Amino acid sequence: MADIRTTSIEADCFYHIYNRGINGENIFKSDRNYLFFLNKMSEFLISVCDVYAYCLMPNHFHLLVKIKSDFELGSLVKVQNPDKAAETTPLGLHSLKNIFSKQFAEIFNSYSQAFNKENKRHGALIESPFKRKLITSDEYLINLIIYIHQNPEKYAVTDQFSKYNFSSYQSILSNSKTLLKRDEVIKLFDNKQNFILSHQKTIDFDAEF
Template sequence: MPNHFHILIKIKSDFELGSLVKVQNLDKAGAVFPSGLHSPQRIFSKQFAGVFNSYSQAFNRENKRHGALIESPFKRKLITSDQYLINLIIYIHQNPEKHALIDQFSKYNFSSYQSILSNSETLLRRDEVIELFGNKENFILSHQKAIDFNDEF
């Protein structure tokens, strides 16, 4: 995992994005939302490109290097069911252990696993994740089974 990371993000629906745009008066003429690269669903790609570019520039400056840091575009997967989402959450949490970065994935500092279990303030949608698993005990128990997507990621 030293050369990659996984991040799970929920993208708002076209309806939610459309409502947001209209509320902010950005759709003054009642225009039809564009499709393709300029569609509301593509906004996050542009935002991530900005984050990755900023990170690369800062990393290069700090390490006195130049050139590409992130070699290929990020991959996106459509989550089609609650079971797939549950398996994906477990896979992401177990990933550092699979790559031998740590003995126990639950102790990895750069994971949301402990944040989901804690009561400290977070921007994570902790309650939604716990509800998906039923409760905290089932969340912990579910993470004991091995998840393998056969290098799908």
């Protein structure tokens, strides 16, 4: 079985991205922390992937993303590195295979610096490299969305996961503007009513950490 920390990130594929604080320590201590992390996701991730679901927990987080196409990623590489515009497959940190990891590193570094400064701490905050699992079936994709949204209840952060403010559940059901792939998620469940009903069954994957 491939190492979940070194699995290659490929274009046009779905991945479960998850990680936790060093030694299981909390990485979010206030609403401001959660909102700052979400802002960094918007800043660095939307250019390289589509976000289908997320949940930020006190000491870990889960994301369900679909990596953009080679064409879209290639355009991003050229924008970020105009000197490589003539190259179709730049190597190293700027390669198509590494561009997602590079953007994620930007999130971690920016967030960790702010968190450490706020909490007067030093050193690494989040485990590295981040964990990732390739999603290979629609059934797994649907169950993963439910699992991600049920995390706050699973870990007793709240007694109603549907009320949790730092997951994508409420955003998917709302009509407010969002960067989430809301329509695509609802389509997976056929409609909003079935989305809600499907979340009433408990999904309990093996321990992720």
